Amino acid sequence: MAKEFMFEVSEGLEVPFDHKTRRVDDGPELKAFLHDHKDELDKVGCYIFAGVPKNKRKAIPIYIGKTAKLNFGKRCFMPDERDRLNHFLSNSRGDKLWMYLVTYPTRKGKNNNKAIDELETTLIQWGVEVNPDLYNAKKITQASWGIYGVLRSTDKRARKGKSATAFRELFQLD
Numbered sequence: 001m002a003k004e005f006m007f008e009v010s011e012g013l014e015v016p017f018d019h020k021t022r023r024v025d026d027g028p029e030l031k032a033f034l035h036d037h038k039d040e041l042d043k044v045g046c047y048i049f050a051g052v053p054k055n056k057r058k059a060i061p062i063y064i065g066k067t068a069k070l071n072f073g074k075r076c077f078m079p080d081e082r083d084r085l086n087h088f089l090s091n092s093r094g095d096k097l098w099m100y101l102v103t104y105p106t107r108k109g110k111n112n113n114k115a116i117d118e119l120e121t122t123l124i125q126w127g128v129e130v131n132p133d134l135y136n137a138k139k140i141t142q143a144s145w146g147i148y149g150v151l152r153s154t155d156k157r158a159r160k161g162k163s164a165t166a167f168r169e170l171f172q173l174d
Contacts, residue, residue: 005105005112007119010040012050012098015085022089024082024097034073041073044111045103046120048127049085052094059098061127062088063135066120068113072101084135 016029024030034041046066050059063084067075075081076099085097102119104111124139129152134140146152149164150173158164168174 005107005115007045007102007104010101010103012100013037013040015049015097015099017085017089017097019095022086022092024077024085024089026077026082030077034077038073040101040103041076042071043101043103043106044068044071045101045116046123047072047076047102048100048123049081049088050098050100051088051092051096053088053131053133054091054093059094059096060131061123061134062131064120064123064127065136066116068104068111068116072103088135 013033015024016033017024018027018029044067046064048061049063050061052059063081065076065081089097102123104116121139124134124136125143127136128134128140128142132142143152147164147167149155149158149161150167153159153164
């Protein structure tokens with residue numbers, strides 16, 4: 001069955017913040033960021049904020065949200081979103097904060113709110129697997145099951161097994 005449409009993923013955008021206060025403020029740096037990325041931010045879909053927490057070396061998702069009515073530029077840096085980011089930054093060691101956009105294709109007519117909501121749910125489920133401390137309050141129930149060597153499995157050796165490899169290939173999971 002053909003897909004009705006495909007979401008597109010942006011490159012990570014580095015979000016400016018004050019390194020002294022460890023805050024994202026509604027100041028000139030943020031305004032310049034919004035202006036510099038206005039084409040990317042003038043869309044709708046899901047967004048993922050990512051950063052490096054104190055006890056990690058790599059960036060992980062911190063918060064995942066969606067917007068179907070307002071564009072990314074208007075929704076992603078509202079006070080409630082900045083509060084989440086500032087809470088993370090005050091408890092992190094990283095010197096970079098990223099935002100990834102998963103955009104709904106531009107079309108005439110209404111946005112497909114159901115598809116955007118389904119995408120957000122899926123991204124949150126993936127995100128909570130990587131970061132159980134995701135700042136999301138909804139849709140964060142972790143699955144209580146996995147498939148050994150395939151899905152939600154922490155055993156790296158099982159992942160290399162013949163049956164697990166063949167199964168992941170079958171469902172194109174790699």
